[in-house]
Amino acid sequence: MPLDHRRVRGPEESQPPELWAGVPAQQQEEEDEDGAAPRDPYALRPLFARAGLLSQAEGSAYVELSGGTKVLCAAWGPREAAEPGAPAPAGGGRLLCEFRRAPFAGRGARCRPGSAAEREAEREAAAALREALEPAVRLARYPRARLAVSALLLQDGGSALAAAISGAALALADAGVEMYDLAVGCALCRAPGPDGAWLLQPGEAEERRAASRLTLALLPALNQVSAVLGGGEGGPPDAWAQAVRLGLDGCHRLYPVLRHSLLRAARRRGADTGTATGTGTA
Template identity: 60%
Template structure:
C-alpha cells in the first residue's frame, strides 16, 4: 500500500539467519581439529558463574562451562512431620536432589532413557553433595535442590554439581566445604590420553566418561592419572567459585 506510512520497508536483499548460525555439533575443539591444533588434555573451557540470580529461591546459582549451561535452586530447610520427619531425623536432615533437562537443551544421548537418566543424575548429585552438607544441623528437616540443564555441551553432570554447591552456599546452608565437579573422558585407543572437561563430541567418542563406573579401563595406573588430572582441574576451579560467592555477598550487603 503506497499510502501506508506505518509499514517499515525492509532491505531489498536478505539472508536466512541459519547462514550465520554455527553447525549443531560445532564447538571450539572442532575448529581446532580442522586447524590441526592439538587438544590440551588439561584445558578447562571458559567458566562463568553467578550466585543469587533467583529472588524466589533461598539460594541459586547459574554456571556456564563452554556451551554447557546449568541453573540450580535451593529451598528449605523445611520441617517434615510424620513418618517422613522421622526418616529425616536421627542423624540429621535430608537432602533431596532433582535433575531435569530442558526440552531445548539438546538431543538425547544414545541409550538415554529420558526420566531414568534424569533420576540417575539426580542420585549422583545427592551422593556427591550429602557428605559436604552438615545435615546434622537440620534434624527432622529437608533441603530441596533442583538442577535444570539449559544446554548440554558436555560435562553436564560436573557442571550441575558445581552449580549445586554454589546454590547451597548461596542459601546459607552449613557446609564443610564447596564441592567442585570435573569430568574426564578417554578415547577408544589403548594409548589414548585422559581429557579434562570433555565437550559433547568428545564424550560421544569416548570409551570412558566420568568416574561413575561407566565404560571400561583395564590399567589401574591409567585411572590414577585420570584422578590426578581431575583433582588438578578442581583445584583450578575452586578460586573461581570463591570469587563468585564473594561477589554475591557484596551485592547483598547494604550500601
C-alpha cells in the same frame, strides 16, 4: 464467516525447512569435529559462575563452561519434613536433588525429550548429584528438616554433571545452608584406543566418542573426595589413578572461581540490605 481469534492461522503455502538448511545437521557436526583444533588435554575450559540470580529461590547459581554447557541451579530450605512430635531421624535432615534437561539442551539430543530413557537418565543424574553433595552438607544440624536443590541443564556442551555439582553446591551455600565445604565437580574422558589420553572437562563430541568417562567431586578445603562416578571400557589401573589425580588438580583449580562468585553474591546482598535499611531510616 467469523474469525477464530484463539487459533493462529498459518500460511496457505508452506515448504519443508530442509530447503533452507545450508548443511545437514549431522554433516555440520562432523565438519565441526574434524575442523576443531587439538587442545591441551590438561587445560581446563573457562568457567563462569554467578550466585544469587533467582529471587524465587532461597539460593541460586548459574554455571557456564566455555563450549556451551549452561546449568541453572536453585536451592530451598531447610523446611520441616516430619510431623510435630515425631522422633527426629537418626541421620539428621534429608537432601532432595533433582536434575532436569531442557528440551532444547542438546544440539543432537542423546535421547528423545520426555521419553523413558530421558527420565531414567535424569533420575541417575539426580542420584549422582545427591551422592556428591551429601558429604558437603551438615545435615546433622538440620534434624527433622528437608533441603531441596534443583539443577536445570539449559545447554549440554559436555561435562554437564560436573557443572551441575558445582552449581548445586554454590546454590546451597547461597541459600545459607551450613556446609563443610563447597563441592567442586570436574569431568574427564579417555579417548578410544590403547594409547588414549585423558581429557579434562571434555566437550559433548569428546564425550560421545570417549571409551571411558569419569566425574569427580572434591571438597578442596578438607581435601576429601565426596564422589567418584565413572565407567567405560577397562584400562590399566595406572590410567585410572592418573585420571583421579588429574581430576583432583582440576577441582583445586576451579575452587577459587566458585569461592569468588559466592563472595561477590554476599557483597551484593549486603550492599542491597544496607541501601534498603538506609532508605527506610531516612
